[in-house]
Amino acid sequence: MDKVVFCNGAVLHKTQCVPSFGDWIHSILKFSQALHRMKLDVSSVSCLAALVVITDRHGLKDPGHVETLQNQLITCLKDHVSGCGSDSLQPNYLSKLLGKLPELRSLCTQGLQRIFYLKLQNIVPPPEIVEKLFMDTLPF
Structure with missing residues (x-):
């Protein structure tokens, strides 16, 4: 999962999110993958x-x-x-x-x-x- 889709429809690569989100983006993506695995x-x-x-x-x-x-x-x-x-x-x-x-x-x-x-x-x-x-x- 290298892309982040925002509520307004914007799609950014995770590296584009780092300046605003910092390392927090990696934690978000890891958590969302865990939820995704739970279906x-x-x-x-x-x-x-x-x-x-x-x-x-x-x-x-x-x-x-x-x-x-x-x-x-x-x-x-x-x-x-x-x-x-x-x-x-x-x-x-x-x-x-x-x-x-x-x-x-x-x-x-x-x-x-x-x-x-x-x-x-x-x-x-x-x-x-x-x-x-x-x-x-x-x-x-």
């Missing part, structure tokens, strides 16, 4: 992403509500993978999938740090969604 569908990836976005963050006003939401997402993910094809029926598939969360959270934190650095250097403004969700609550 995740869009619904599973969406649940994982939601679990990372709602994770305990600095300044949360109602952590109990967040925990309830996390449990609901995990239940949805469990129900979804149990109703999917043969790959999701492998022993411990859900555990393996949930086991990816710490690495995904770490990658997200590294990404936020990178965005914060780029913002401080006045190189690039953060994407609007990142600005809305994270920039006011960042502990760094």
